[in-house]
Amino acid sequence: MKRLEPARKVPAPQELPPEVRPGQSIELLKELHILTRDGKLNQDSRRKLKQVYHLYNFIEPLLREVKEEKGSVSLVDHGAGKSYLGFILYDLFVKGQEQGSHIYGIETRAELVGKSTELAARLGFAGMSFLPLSVAESTTSGELPETIDVVTALHACNTATDDAIDFALKKKARHMVLVPCCQAEVASVLRKNKGKDLGRSALTEIWRHPIHTREFGSQVTNVLRCLQLEAHGYQVTVTELVGWEHSMKNELIVATYKNLPRRRPAERLDEVLGELGLSEMRERFYAPQPATTE
Numbered sequence: 001m002k003r004l005e006p007a008r009k010v011p012a013p014q015e016l017p018p019e020v021r022p023g024q025s026i027e028l029l030k031e032l033h034i035l036t037r038d039g040k041l042n043q044d045s046r047r048k049l050k051q052v053y054h055l056y057n058f059i060e061p062l063l064r065e066v067k068e069e070k071g072s073v074s075l076v077d078h079g080a081g082k083s084y085l086g087f088i089l090y091d092l093f094v095k096g097q098e099q100g101s102h103i104y105g106i107e108t109r110a111e112l113v114g115k116s117t118e119l120a121a122r123l124g125f126a127g128m129s130f131l132p133l134s135v136a137e138s139t140t141s142g143e144l145p146e147t148i149d150v151v152t153a154l155h156a157c158n159t160a161t162d163d164a165i166d167f168a169l170k171k172k173a174r175h176m177v178l179v180p181c182c183q184a185e186v187a188s189v190l191r192k193n194k195g196k197d198l199g200r201s202a203l204t205e206i207w208r209h210p211i212h213t214r215e216f217g218s219q220v221t222n223v224l225r226c227l228q229l230e231a232h233g234y235q236v237t238v239t240e241l242v243g244w245e246h247s248m249k250n251e252l253i254v255a256t257y258k259n260l261p262r263r264r265p266a267e268r269l270d271e272v273l274g275e276l277g278l279s280e281m282r283e284r285f286y287a288p289q290p291a292t293t294e
Contacts, residue, residue: 072100080105187217
């Protein structure tokens with residue numbers, strides 16, 4: 001009588017953490033070290049995944065709007081780092097329906113650009129490119145198209161956010177999604193001019209003490225950025241990215257070009273710069289020339 005061999009056990013499908021979205025590439029999440037090799041999430045990667053998914057919720061409708069209108073969409077992610085955001089946007093939105101769509105990651109660290117390029121090739125993400133450039137350099141680079149639909153900058157430090165805005169304005173971006181970080185330039189100008197400004201107005205008490213100079217400078221920087229965008233015809237929404245328990249660098253600025261009237265925000269921008277003793281920063285926070293304002 002023939003001896004029956006015991007049936008081989010079929011390995012159970014890997015159970016994924018509930019935080020992972022349906023359709024998300026598990027290989028990608030492991031390569032980004034968001035998931036461990038056995039498909040688990042630690043506390044730090046859970047926080048990062050939550051933040052990127054939350055940002056995706058803001059960006060996906062903008063991508064969809066452009067794609068429905070044009071049939072394709074281009075996005076530039078500034079200060080891309082390891083390109084968590086770009087890869088997840090590509091994986092969840094672009095993959096399988098590229099049709100001319102492209103995502104560019106801009107990052108100064110050549111080793112990260114190299115690793116991201118290798119990962120995109122390994123995953124078959126043909127519509128992704130990574131360039132070892134500063135944000136300012138990317139504005140004049142011939143490796144990027146003349147116009148870009150969506151510009152993102154997640155925690156681009158200090159003036160890199162302003163360079164991303166300048167890039168988006170020059171590339172006639174339809175949408176911008178910005179999470180500013182470590183704004184120091186305005187605070188340094190406030191600090192430099194503090195001696196001559198203190199007696200000018202009672203408002204200067206707001207930044208008299210060093211800690212207030214730093215915090216007020218950070219706040220004013222984002223106010224100036226919003227006025228600048230409005231002065232170029234954008235509709236601007238400011239909200240928080242995630243709960244304060246996840247990140248102190250939490251402000252999210254979403255701008256959409258609507259060809260809105262420009263004159264009033266341009267005047268306000270100029271008034272705020274003058275009132276706060278920041279006139280020397282008009283080149284940084286520039287409005288359109290008077291002939292183009294409405």
